[in-house]
Amino acid sequence: xxxxxSSVNNIPNxxxxxxETGFSAAHILRLHERFEFLDKHxxxxxxxxxxxxxxxxxxxxxxxxxxxxxxxxxxETVDFASFVRILAHFRPTDRNQSRDGAQQxxxxxxxxxxxxxxxxxxxxxxxxxxxxELLQVLRAMLxxxxxxxxxxxxxxxAIQEADLDRDDAIxxxxxxxxxxxxxxxxxxxxxxxx
Amino acid sequence: xYLLLIFCGVFFRCLGISIMVWFTLLFVFIIVPAxxxxxxxxxRLYIVTLLKVFEWATSRMEMGxxxxxxxxxxxxxxGIIAKEPPSSWQQEIQxxxxxxxxxxxxxxxxxxxxFYFCRRGVESIMDDEVTKCFSAQELESWNLLTRSNxxxxxxxxxxxxLWGLGVLIRYGVLLPLRVTLAVTGxxxxxxxxxxxxxxxxxxxxxxxxxxVHLMCYRIxxxxxxxxxxxxxxxxxxxxxxxCVANHTTPIDVIILANDGCYSMVGQVHGGLMGxxxxxxxxxxxxxxxxxxxxxxxxxxxxxxxxxVADKTKQPILIFPExxxxxxxxxxxxxxxxxxxxxxxxPVAIKYDPRFGDAFWNSSKFGMVNYxxxxxxxxxxxxxxxxxxxxxxxxxxxxxxxxxxxxxxIAAQGGLVxxxxxxxxxxxxxxxxxxxxxxxxxxxxxxxxxxxxxxxxQAWRTM
Numbered sequence: 001x002x003x004x005x006s007s008v009n010n011i012p013n014x015x016x017x018x019x020e021t022g023f024s025a026a027h028i029l030r031l032h033e034r035f036e037f038l039d040k041h042x043x044x045x046x047x048x049x050x051x052x053x054x055x056x057x058x059x060x061x062x063x064x065x066x067x068x069x070x071x072x073x074x075x076e077t078v079d080f081a082s083f084v085r086i087l088a089h090f091r092p093t094d095r096n097q098s099r100d101g102a103q104q105x106x107x108x109x110x111x112x113x114x115x116x117x118x119x120x121x122x123x124x125x126x127x128x129x130x131x132x133e134l135l136q137v138l139r140a141m142l143x144x145x146x147x148x149x150x151x152x153x154x155x156x157x158a159i160q161e162a163d164l165d166r167d168d169a170i171x172x173x174x175x176x177x178x179x180x181x182x183x184x185x186x187x188x189x190x191x192x193x194x
Numbered sequence: 195x196y197l198l199l200i201f202c203g204v205f206f207r208c209l210g211i212s213i214m215v216w217f218t219l220l221f222v223f224i225i226v227p228a229x230x231x232x233x234x235x236x237x238r239l240y241i242v243t244l245l246k247v248f249e250w251a252t253s254r255m256e257m258g259x260x261x262x263x264x265x266x267x268x269x270x271x272x273g274i275i276a277k278e279p280p281s282s283w284q285q286e287i288q289x290x291x292x293x294x295x296x297x298x299x300x301x302x303x304x305x306x307x308x309f310y311f312c313r314r315g316v317e318s319i320m321d322d323e324v325t326k327c328f329s330a331q332e333l334e335s336w337n338l339l340t341r342s343n344x345x346x347x348x349x350x351x352x353x354x355x356l357w358g359l360g361v362l363i364r365y366g367v368l369l370p371l372r373v374t375l376a377v378t379g380x381x382x383x384x385x386x387x388x389x390x391x392x393x394x395x396x397x398x399x400x401x402x403x404x405x406v407h408l409m410c411y412r413i414x415x416x417x418x419x420x421x422x423x424x425x426x427x428x429x430x431x432x433x434x435x436x437c438v439a440n441h442t443t444p445i446d447v448i449i450l451a452n453d454g455c456y457s458m459v460g461q462v463h464g465g466l467m468g469x470x471x472x473x474x475x476x477x478x479x480x481x482x483x484x485x486x487x488x489x490x491x492x493x494x495x496x497x498x499x500x501x502v503a504d505k506t507k508q509p510i511l512i513f514p515e516x517x518x519x520x521x522x523x524x525x526x527x528x529x530x531x532x533x534x535x536x537x538x539x540p541v542a543i544k545y546d547p548r549f550g551d552a553f554w555n556s557s558k559f560g561m562v563n564y565x566x567x568x569x570x571x572x573x574x575x576x577x578x579x580x581x582x583x584x585x586x587x588x589x590x591x592x593x594x595x596x597x598x599x600x601x602x603i604a605a606q607g608g609l610v611x612x613x614x615x616x617x618x619x620x621x622x623x624x625x626x627x628x629x630x631x632x633x634x635x636x637x638x639x640x641x642x643x644x645x646x647x648x649x650x651q652a653w654r655t656m
């Protein structure tokens with residue numbers, strides 16, 4: 001902290017980011033501070049190791065998947081703008097949002113939130129959650145607490161329920177259908193203070 | 195030309211007189227009471243006045259912000275986001291289930307479970323408990339130090355003037371005063387402890403060294419304008435025990451040593467610190483380790499154990515967190531000092547952040563920079579609570595004992611009791627923690643595993 005000049009105008013492209021993501025100036029400021037805090041080497045970009053330094057994230061079973069969601073395929077660093085864009089997925093949905101056809105899907109819409117969650121399962125980003133990928137996620141979440149058979153049966157059950165076209169993998173549409181009744185907006189939103 | 199000479203003469207005379215006046219005042223009002231252990235109450239008056247000024251300053255800022263219709267960027271210690279407490283963990287997962295499939299009665303894995311983990315993960319990216327502990331605490335009101343303020347804009351002329359005055363006083367008057375005192379204190383410490391160390395008579399040596407140490411620490415305390423309130427002094431640590439306290443800053447040592455004599459434990463340093471360490475050891479038994487010896491845990495434990503066994507030696511002072519935390523919480527205690535098996539005297543130290551933030555952020559500031567900041571703050575106000583002594587109970591291992599002591603210290607100081615390891619500032623999370631998380635989640639699923647397997651097998655055979 002300290003007496004650094006904390007104005008939104010010092011952050012590059014702040015206005016565009018605010019427009020795009022819907023964050024307020026105060027939020028962008030706080031997120032920028034957080035970004036700078038995580039950026040231990042002060043190079044203006046974050047690397048996977050910088051995320052790894054957050055202990056609570058290291059405990060999270062899908063911690064690695066979350067980290068890789070920030071990095072586009074082939075990219076090794078993420079700048080502040082991309083950082084904020086990904087975090088924008090978790091803004092609470094705006095109830096009275098009016099969209100005309102020309103406007104892009106806002107970052108915090110239900111579909112985008114679902115896509116983010118889908119990415120957690122679909123590690124290789126081929127658009128389908130294969131049985132192996134599902135098993136991997138389950139293993140991360142349960143560790144040594146369950147046996148291999150139990151794990152297999154859980155995965156089997158999940159695929160049976162969601163896989164409608166019987167191709168032994170769950171596509172994004174099937175994923176979406178199986179979660180129709182879940183209140184995604186509420187579960188995948190982080191409430192910002194003020 | 196003559197005028198210039200006369201001017202210089204007058205100037206130097208004034209300087210000479212003012213320095214003399216300065217030193218006399220210093221001597222009478224600060225050093226003599228320090229030597230005798232008496233307090234004149236000047237410092238308390240000082241902080242009462244300061245508080246009034248701060249209140250005025252904050253209200254001015256708020257008024258100013260309202261006038262301009264801007265919102266005051268108020269930093270809050272609770273962070274950017276509203277977080278759910280982890281105890282509602284299982285409740286959350288049940289909620290997820292409830293909304294997704296109201297038909298099923300048994301809990302089993304749902305694809306939607308991932309939402310919970312996603313959210314928790316991203317929350318921790320935005321803001322997490324542990325990293326908050328390693329940055330300075332944020333204040334609600336402004337204490338006329340730009341270093342702790344985000345709103346410092348030109349709000350009103352009066353406020354800026356006040357701030358300017360504050361800077362002048364702090365750097366022009368207080369800082370030189372404190373530096374003088376600090377230099378006096380340290381040199382006295384060096385000289386007197388060496389002298390006392392030369393004495394042959396053991397009894398006299400102990401007696402005098404106690405007096406010398408206390409006196410020098412008192413001067414150092416005044417050098418920082420530290421106003422300390424000691425509570426429950428009947429629980430003060432006794433010989434043959436270990437005193438443990440939460441660690442916020444290296445100044446903790448001065449604060450505690452001001453009230454009693456302890457044996458310090460630490461690494462041997464070079465330079466000025468090394469000189470001080472060697473001088474201190476001559477008159478009373480401190481435990482300084484060479485860098486290589488620090489790694490050897492048995493050696494460390496043995497030396498501590500030997501010291502404690504000797505009842506004539508002073509209690510040892512140890513900070514089990516191992517690193518500086520920002521005084522809002524207490525982190526994991528290292529079990530080394532709790533394995534020795536002697537009485538532990540817990541002490542809680544809580545700093546009042548309104549007058550100056552005592553936390554040493556070692557990644558941000560070096561030692562000298564930190565000391566300068568300390569000496570140019572208004573004051574360091576803190577409370578010290580001596581807690582009743584604790585012993586390891588039957589069937590309790592060192593880790594449980596350490597946690598018990600930690601909880602007592604956190605409760606007394608009004609600090610948050612965290613399970614995390616302060617060493618994590620630099621290292622990786624232990625796998626044990628990860629397993630805990632996995633256990634929790636599996637309980638939600640596997641708790642009713644039996645019924646699910648039967649259900650599934652029955653389904654399979656159909």
